[in-house]
Amino acid sequence: LWNNHDVSFKIKVGVYKSAVLTTLLYGAESWTLFRKHINQLDSFHMRYLRIISNIKPSDHIPNREVLTKCNISTYSLDISYV
Template identity: 50%
Template sequence: MAKLNQRVWNNSSLTEKTRLCVYQACILSTLLYGSETWTTYARHERKLNSFHMRCLRRILQIKWQDRVPNTEVLERANMSTLHAVLSERRLRWLGHVKRMDAGRIPKDLLYGELVEGQSQADDRPAWRHTVRQGALCAEAERNENATQKRRRKQREQQLQQKPSAFTCTKCGRNCHSQVGLHSHSRLCK
Protein backbone atom coordinates (compact mmCIF):
# COMPACT_ATOMS: atom_id res chain seq x y z
CA MET A 1 0.00 0.00 0.00
CA ALA A 2 2.80 2.42 0.92
CA LYS A 3 4.76 1.74 -2.27
CA LEU A 4 1.85 3.07 -4.35
CA ASN A 5 1.49 6.37 -2.44
CA GLN A 6 2.89 8.73 -5.06
CA ARG A 7 1.84 6.83 -8.17
CA VAL A 8 -1.72 5.91 -7.27
CA TRP A 9 -3.20 7.01 -3.94
CA ASN A 10 -1.93 10.62 -4.03
CA ASN A 11 -2.27 10.98 -7.81
CA SER A 12 -5.05 13.51 -8.46
CA SER A 13 -5.34 12.56 -12.13
CA LEU A 14 -6.68 9.07 -11.27
CA THR A 15 -10.36 8.58 -10.53
CA GLU A 16 -11.72 6.78 -7.48
CA LYS A 17 -12.84 3.91 -9.70
CA THR A 18 -9.31 3.46 -11.07
CA ARG A 19 -7.80 3.56 -7.58
CA LEU A 20 -10.28 0.93 -6.39
CA CYS A 21 -9.43 -1.29 -9.38
CA VAL A 22 -5.71 -0.98 -8.59
CA TYR A 23 -6.45 -1.77 -4.95
CA GLN A 24 -8.36 -4.91 -5.89
CA ALA A 25 -5.78 -6.05 -8.42
CA CYS A 26 -2.59 -5.32 -6.48
CA ILE A 27 -3.33 -5.08 -2.77
CA LEU A 28 -6.22 -7.50 -2.22
CA SER A 29 -4.85 -10.20 -4.50
CA THR A 30 -1.51 -10.07 -2.67
CA LEU A 31 -3.10 -9.87 0.77
CA LEU A 32 -5.41 -12.82 0.19
CA TYR A 33 -3.08 -15.06 -1.79
CA GLY A 34 -3.90 -18.65 -0.85
CA SER A 35 -6.61 -17.58 1.59
CA GLU A 36 -8.86 -20.39 0.39
CA THR A 37 -6.86 -22.83 2.51
CA TRP A 38 -6.07 -20.64 5.51
CA THR A 39 -7.27 -21.59 8.95
CA THR A 40 -8.13 -18.22 10.42
CA TYR A 41 -9.32 -17.19 13.84
CA ALA A 42 -11.86 -14.43 14.35
CA ARG A 43 -9.11 -12.02 15.47
CA HIS A 44 -7.20 -12.65 12.21
CA GLU A 45 -10.28 -11.90 10.15
CA ARG A 46 -10.96 -8.74 12.19
CA LYS A 47 -7.41 -7.51 11.61
CA LEU A 48 -7.63 -8.22 7.87
CA ASN A 49 -11.00 -6.47 7.67
CA SER A 50 -9.77 -3.42 9.59
CA PHE A 51 -6.80 -3.13 7.19
CA HIS A 52 -9.26 -3.41 4.28
CA MET A 53 -11.46 -0.67 5.74
CA ARG A 54 -8.46 1.63 6.41
CA CYS A 55 -7.35 1.22 2.80
CA LEU A 56 -10.83 1.93 1.43
CA ARG A 57 -11.19 5.01 3.62
CA ARG A 58 -7.84 6.26 2.38
CA ILE A 59 -8.74 5.66 -1.26
CA LEU A 60 -12.15 7.32 -0.84
CA GLN A 61 -10.55 10.12 1.22
CA ILE A 62 -12.81 9.59 4.23
CA LYS A 63 -11.29 10.74 7.50
CA TRP A 64 -12.18 9.24 10.86
CA GLN A 65 -13.55 12.63 11.94
CA ASP A 66 -16.24 12.32 9.26
CA ARG A 67 -17.81 9.50 11.33
CA VAL A 68 -18.88 7.52 8.27
CA PRO A 69 -19.86 3.93 9.20
CA ASN A 70 -18.14 0.99 7.53
CA THR A 71 -21.35 -0.03 5.77
CA GLU A 72 -21.44 3.30 3.91
CA VAL A 73 -17.74 3.06 3.02
CA LEU A 74 -18.29 -0.41 1.55
CA GLU A 75 -21.36 0.83 -0.30
CA ARG A 76 -19.43 3.74 -1.85
CA ALA A 77 -16.59 1.42 -2.86
CA ASN A 78 -19.06 -1.21 -4.12
CA MET A 79 -17.18 -3.89 -2.18
CA SER A 80 -17.82 -6.46 0.53
CA THR A 81 -16.15 -6.95 3.87
CA LEU A 82 -13.20 -9.30 3.95
CA HIS A 83 -15.32 -11.72 5.98
CA ALA A 84 -17.56 -12.21 2.95
CA VAL A 85 -14.63 -12.32 0.51
CA LEU A 86 -12.88 -15.02 2.54
CA SER A 87 -16.07 -17.09 2.81
CA GLU A 88 -16.71 -16.80 -0.91
CA ARG A 89 -13.14 -17.80 -1.78
CA ARG A 90 -13.28 -20.84 0.52
CA LEU A 91 -16.57 -22.03 -0.88
CA ARG A 92 -15.34 -21.61 -4.47
CA TRP A 93 -12.26 -23.67 -3.57
CA LEU A 94 -14.46 -26.39 -2.06
CA GLY A 95 -16.48 -26.49 -5.29
CA HIS A 96 -13.23 -26.79 -7.27
CA VAL A 97 -12.04 -29.67 -5.08
CA LYS A 98 -15.40 -31.38 -5.43
CA ARG A 99 -15.06 -31.30 -9.23
CA MET A 100 -11.52 -32.78 -9.17
CA ASP A 101 -10.90 -36.28 -10.43
CA ALA A 102 -10.85 -39.07 -7.86
CA GLY A 103 -7.41 -39.81 -6.52
CA ARG A 104 -6.24 -36.20 -6.35
CA ILE A 105 -4.70 -35.39 -2.96
CA PRO A 106 -6.92 -32.37 -2.07
CA LYS A 107 -10.05 -34.34 -2.87
CA ASP A 108 -8.88 -37.38 -0.91
CA LEU A 109 -8.07 -35.19 2.09
CA LEU A 110 -11.42 -33.40 1.95
CA TYR A 111 -13.52 -36.54 1.52
CA GLY A 112 -11.42 -38.82 3.73
CA GLU A 113 -14.13 -38.92 6.37
CA LEU A 114 -17.12 -38.01 4.20
CA VAL A 115 -19.19 -40.42 2.15
CA GLU A 116 -20.80 -37.86 -0.20
CA GLY A 117 -20.24 -34.26 -1.24
CA GLN A 118 -22.72 -31.74 -2.54
CA SER A 119 -23.97 -32.52 -6.02
CA GLN A 120 -24.49 -28.83 -6.75
CA ALA A 121 -20.72 -28.23 -6.79
CA ASP A 122 -20.43 -30.37 -9.94
CA ASP A 123 -22.01 -27.60 -12.01
CA ARG A 124 -19.44 -24.78 -11.85
CA PRO A 125 -21.67 -21.85 -12.97
CA ALA A 126 -24.47 -22.90 -10.64
CA TRP A 127 -22.01 -23.35 -7.76
CA ARG A 128 -20.43 -19.94 -8.34
CA HIS A 129 -23.90 -18.35 -8.43
CA THR A 130 -24.92 -20.15 -5.22
CA VAL A 131 -21.70 -19.15 -3.47
CA ARG A 132 -22.04 -15.52 -4.57
CA GLN A 133 -25.67 -15.35 -3.45
CA GLY A 134 -24.82 -16.96 -0.11
CA ALA A 135 -21.96 -14.50 0.45
CA LEU A 136 -24.22 -11.57 -0.42
CA CYS A 137 -26.93 -12.79 1.97
CA ALA A 138 -24.39 -13.24 4.78
CA GLU A 139 -22.97 -9.78 4.04
CA ALA A 140 -26.44 -8.20 4.11
CA GLU A 141 -27.20 -9.89 7.43
CA ARG A 142 -23.85 -8.75 8.89
CA ASN A 143 -24.52 -5.17 7.71
CA GLU A 144 -28.03 -5.20 9.16
CA ASN A 145 -26.71 -6.45 12.51
CA ALA A 146 -24.03 -3.73 12.51
CA THR A 147 -26.63 -1.07 11.70
CA GLN A 148 -28.94 -2.26 14.48
CA LYS A 149 -26.04 -2.37 16.94
CA ARG A 150 -25.04 1.19 15.97
CA ARG A 151 -28.63 2.43 16.43
CA ARG A 152 -28.93 0.74 19.85
CA LYS A 153 -25.64 2.29 20.93
CA GLN A 154 -26.75 5.75 19.74
CA ARG A 155 -30.07 5.41 21.58
CA GLU A 156 -28.29 4.38 24.77
CA GLN A 157 -25.91 7.31 24.47
CA GLN A 158 -28.78 9.74 23.92
CA LEU A 159 -30.57 8.42 27.00
CA GLN A 160 -27.42 8.71 29.12
CA GLN A 161 -26.41 12.17 27.92
CA LYS A 162 -27.44 15.06 30.05
CA PRO A 163 -28.11 18.46 28.50
CA SER A 164 -24.95 20.51 28.36
CA ALA A 165 -24.26 24.18 28.93
CA PHE A 166 -22.10 24.09 25.81
CA THR A 167 -24.62 23.89 22.98
CA CYS A 168 -23.98 25.12 19.44
CA THR A 169 -26.23 28.06 18.59
CA LYS A 170 -26.29 27.14 14.89
CA CYS A 171 -27.17 23.43 14.94
CA GLY A 172 -28.07 22.70 18.58
CA ARG A 173 -25.39 20.04 19.12
CA ASN A 174 -24.31 19.29 22.71
CA CYS A 175 -20.53 19.57 22.92
CA HIS A 176 -20.09 18.87 26.67
CA SER A 177 -17.02 21.13 26.96
CA GLN A 178 -16.00 24.64 26.00
CA VAL A 179 -13.06 23.33 23.94
CA GLY A 180 -15.39 20.94 22.08
CA LEU A 181 -17.86 23.76 21.38
CA HIS A 182 -15.07 26.00 20.09
CA SER A 183 -13.74 23.23 17.84
CA HIS A 184 -17.25 22.38 16.58
CA SER A 185 -18.22 26.02 15.93
CA ARG A 186 -15.26 26.46 13.57
CA LEU A 187 -16.60 23.69 11.32
CA CYS A 188 -20.36 24.12 11.84
CA LYS A 189 -22.10 25.81 8.92
Template identity: 40%
Template sequence: MRHSCPTIDYGSETWTLLNSDLRRLESFHLRCQRAILGIQWYDFVSNNEVFHRTRLPTIIHQIQHRRTAFFGHVARLADNIQAKTVLGIAINSKRGQRPTSGWKTLCRPRSSCLEQLERPSQIDCMWNEAV
Protein backbone atom coordinates (compact mmCIF):
# COMPACT_ATOMS: atom_id res chain seq x y z
CA MET A 1 0.00 0.00 0.00
CA ARG A 2 1.34 3.40 -0.90
CA HIS A 3 1.29 5.74 2.03
CA SER A 4 0.96 9.49 1.67
CA CYS A 5 2.16 11.08 4.89
CA PRO A 6 2.84 9.23 8.14
CA THR A 7 2.42 12.39 10.23
CA ILE A 8 -1.24 12.74 9.27
CA ASP A 9 -2.34 9.42 10.71
CA TYR A 10 0.26 8.95 13.47
CA GLY A 11 -1.34 6.86 16.22
CA SER A 12 -4.59 6.50 14.27
CA GLU A 13 -4.86 2.84 15.24
CA THR A 14 -6.45 3.87 18.52
CA TRP A 15 -8.34 7.02 17.52
CA THR A 16 -12.09 7.09 17.97
CA LEU A 17 -13.42 9.23 15.17
CA LEU A 18 -16.75 10.79 14.39
CA ASN A 19 -17.91 11.20 10.81
CA SER A 20 -17.12 14.92 11.09
CA ASP A 21 -13.55 14.05 12.12
CA LEU A 22 -13.22 11.73 9.12
CA ARG A 23 -14.45 14.46 6.77
CA ARG A 24 -11.98 16.98 8.22
CA LEU A 25 -9.07 14.55 7.89
CA GLU A 26 -10.03 13.69 4.34
CA SER A 27 -10.40 17.34 3.32
CA PHE A 28 -6.98 18.12 4.82
CA HIS A 29 -5.48 15.17 2.95
CA LEU A 30 -7.01 16.36 -0.32
CA ARG A 31 -5.87 19.94 0.31
CA CYS A 32 -2.30 18.68 0.79
CA GLN A 33 -2.47 16.64 -2.42
CA ARG A 34 -3.81 19.63 -4.35
CA ALA A 35 -0.97 21.79 -3.01
CA ILE A 36 1.62 19.23 -4.05
CA LEU A 37 0.10 18.98 -7.53
CA GLY A 38 -0.13 22.78 -7.80
CA ILE A 39 -3.90 22.79 -8.29
CA GLN A 40 -5.59 26.10 -7.44
CA TRP A 41 -9.19 26.40 -6.24
CA TYR A 42 -10.26 28.07 -9.49
CA ASP A 43 -8.94 25.18 -11.62
CA PHE A 44 -12.13 23.20 -10.79
CA VAL A 45 -10.39 19.83 -10.55
CA SER A 46 -12.61 17.19 -8.96
CA ASN A 47 -11.56 15.08 -5.98
CA ASN A 48 -11.74 11.98 -8.18
CA GLU A 49 -9.24 13.53 -10.56
CA VAL A 50 -6.89 14.35 -7.67
CA PHE A 51 -7.08 10.75 -6.43
CA HIS A 52 -6.51 9.51 -9.97
CA ARG A 53 -3.42 11.69 -10.40
CA THR A 54 -1.81 10.86 -7.06
CA ARG A 55 -2.96 7.23 -6.91
CA LEU A 56 -2.93 7.44 -3.12
CA PRO A 57 -5.59 5.79 -0.97
CA THR A 58 -7.86 8.02 1.07
CA ILE A 59 -6.85 8.80 4.63
CA ILE A 60 -9.92 6.90 5.81
CA HIS A 61 -8.76 3.77 4.01
CA GLN A 62 -5.27 4.18 5.49
CA ILE A 63 -6.64 4.50 9.03
CA GLN A 64 -8.78 1.37 8.57
CA HIS A 65 -5.76 -0.53 7.25
CA ARG A 66 -3.60 0.58 10.20
CA ARG A 67 -6.33 -0.39 12.70
CA THR A 68 -6.70 -3.84 11.23
CA ALA A 69 -2.93 -4.38 11.27
CA PHE A 70 -2.64 -3.10 14.85
CA PHE A 71 -5.35 -5.37 16.22
CA GLY A 72 -3.84 -8.28 14.33
CA HIS A 73 -0.50 -7.62 16.05
CA VAL A 74 -2.14 -7.42 19.47
CA ALA A 75 -4.12 -10.61 18.85
CA ARG A 76 -0.89 -12.48 18.05
CA LEU A 77 0.85 -11.40 21.28
CA ALA A 78 1.51 -13.86 24.10
CA ASP A 79 -1.39 -14.36 26.51
CA ASN A 80 0.46 -12.82 29.45
CA ILE A 81 0.96 -9.44 27.71
CA GLN A 82 -1.26 -6.74 29.18
CA ALA A 83 -2.36 -5.32 25.81
CA LYS A 84 -3.78 -8.70 24.78
CA THR A 85 -5.54 -9.05 28.14
CA VAL A 86 -7.20 -5.66 27.73
CA LEU A 87 -8.25 -6.52 24.17
CA GLY A 88 -9.76 -9.78 25.43
CA ILE A 89 -11.68 -7.94 28.16
CA ALA A 90 -12.98 -5.42 25.61
CA ILE A 91 -14.12 -8.17 23.23
CA ASN A 92 -15.77 -10.15 26.02
CA SER A 93 -17.57 -7.08 27.37
CA LYS A 94 -18.79 -6.39 23.83
CA ARG A 95 -20.28 -9.89 23.87
CA GLY A 96 -22.01 -9.13 27.18
CA GLN A 97 -19.61 -10.95 29.47
CA ARG A 98 -18.55 -8.91 32.51
CA PRO A 99 -14.98 -9.17 33.82
CA THR A 100 -14.62 -10.77 37.23
CA SER A 101 -12.65 -8.04 39.00
CA GLY A 102 -10.57 -4.92 38.52
CA TRP A 103 -12.77 -3.34 35.86
CA LYS A 104 -14.42 -0.01 36.53
CA THR A 105 -16.08 2.15 33.92
CA LEU A 106 -16.05 5.87 34.58
CA CYS A 107 -17.71 7.07 31.41
CA ARG A 108 -18.45 5.80 27.94
CA PRO A 109 -16.35 7.13 25.05
CA ARG A 110 -17.96 8.30 21.84
CA SER A 111 -17.33 4.89 20.31
CA SER A 112 -14.60 2.37 20.95
CA CYS A 113 -11.85 1.33 18.59
CA LEU A 114 -13.48 -2.10 18.38
CA GLU A 115 -16.79 -0.58 17.30
CA GLN A 116 -15.06 1.42 14.62
CA LEU A 117 -13.14 -1.64 13.49
CA GLU A 118 -16.45 -3.50 13.12
CA ARG A 119 -17.90 -0.81 10.86
CA PRO A 120 -16.05 -1.13 7.57
CA SER A 121 -19.26 -0.16 5.76
CA GLN A 122 -18.73 3.44 6.90
CA ILE A 123 -15.20 3.37 5.53
CA ASP A 124 -16.25 1.64 2.31
CA CYS A 125 -19.03 4.17 1.76
CA MET A 126 -16.67 7.12 2.11
CA TRP A 127 -14.02 5.33 0.02
CA ASN A 128 -16.52 4.78 -2.82
CA GLU A 129 -17.51 8.47 -2.71
CA ALA A 130 -13.88 9.52 -3.03
CA VAL A 131 -12.91 7.18 -5.87
Protein backbone atom coordinates (compact mmCIF):
# COMPACT_ATOMS: atom_id res chain seq x y z
CA LEU A 1 0.00 0.00 0.00
CA TRP A 2 2.69 2.50 0.98
CA ASN A 3 4.62 2.13 -2.30
CA ASN A 4 1.54 1.92 -4.52
CA HIS A 5 1.39 5.07 -6.66
CA ASP A 6 -2.28 4.46 -7.50
CA VAL A 7 -3.31 5.08 -3.89
CA SER A 8 -3.58 8.76 -2.95
CA PHE A 9 -1.46 10.28 -0.22
CA LYS A 10 -4.58 11.28 1.72
CA ILE A 11 -5.84 7.67 1.78
CA LYS A 12 -2.43 6.37 2.89
CA VAL A 13 -2.38 8.80 5.83
CA GLY A 14 -5.97 7.86 6.69
CA VAL A 15 -5.15 4.15 6.69
CA TYR A 16 -2.06 4.80 8.80
CA LYS A 17 -4.05 6.78 11.38
CA SER A 18 -7.02 4.43 11.52
CA ALA A 19 -5.39 1.00 11.17
CA VAL A 20 -1.69 1.18 12.01
CA LEU A 21 -1.82 3.60 14.95
CA THR A 22 -4.94 1.95 16.36
CA THR A 23 -3.26 -1.46 16.27
CA LEU A 24 0.03 -0.10 17.60
CA LEU A 25 -1.62 1.63 20.56
CA TYR A 26 -4.14 -1.07 21.42
CA GLY A 27 -4.20 -1.46 25.19
CA ALA A 28 -1.82 1.47 25.72
CA GLU A 29 -3.78 2.70 28.72
CA SER A 30 -2.54 -0.31 30.70
CA TRP A 31 1.11 -0.12 29.63
CA THR A 32 3.91 0.89 31.97
CA LEU A 33 5.94 3.24 29.83
CA PHE A 34 9.31 4.78 30.27
CA ARG A 35 10.75 7.66 28.23
CA LYS A 36 12.75 5.07 26.23
CA HIS A 37 9.53 3.36 25.09
CA ILE A 38 7.86 6.63 24.15
CA ASN A 39 10.93 7.59 22.12
CA GLN A 40 10.81 4.24 20.31
CA LEU A 41 7.12 4.69 19.50
CA ASP A 42 7.76 8.25 18.30
CA SER A 43 10.60 6.97 16.09
CA PHE A 44 8.32 4.34 14.57
CA HIS A 45 5.65 6.99 14.03
CA MET A 46 8.00 9.39 12.23
CA ARG A 47 9.66 6.61 10.21
CA TYR A 48 6.33 5.47 8.78
CA LEU A 49 5.11 9.00 8.12
CA ARG A 50 8.30 9.51 6.11
CA ILE A 51 7.68 6.27 4.20
CA ILE A 52 4.11 7.33 3.42
CA SER A 53 5.36 10.79 2.38
CA ASN A 54 8.08 9.23 0.20
CA ILE A 55 10.77 11.17 2.08
CA LYS A 56 14.20 9.59 2.11
CA PRO A 57 16.56 9.98 5.09
CA SER A 58 19.02 11.76 2.82
CA ASP A 59 16.42 14.50 2.18
CA HIS A 60 16.97 15.91 5.71
CA ILE A 61 13.38 17.12 6.12
CA PRO A 62 12.59 18.19 9.71
CA ASN A 63 9.98 16.18 11.61
CA ARG A 64 7.74 19.25 11.95
CA GLU A 65 7.50 19.52 8.13
CA VAL A 66 6.66 15.81 7.83
CA LEU A 67 3.89 16.20 10.41
CA THR A 68 2.55 19.27 8.60
CA LYS A 69 2.59 17.47 5.25
CA CYS A 70 0.65 14.56 6.80
CA ASN A 71 -1.75 16.95 8.56
CA ILE A 72 -0.86 15.57 11.99
CA SER A 73 -0.65 18.23 14.66
CA THR A 74 1.51 16.68 17.38
CA TYR A 75 4.99 15.22 17.34
CA SER A 76 4.51 12.85 20.24
CA LEU A 77 1.91 10.12 20.18
CA ASP A 78 0.83 11.38 23.62
CA ILE A 79 0.75 7.84 24.99
CA SER A 80 0.90 9.09 28.54
CA TYR A 81 -2.55 10.62 28.10
CA VAL A 82 -4.28 7.56 26.60
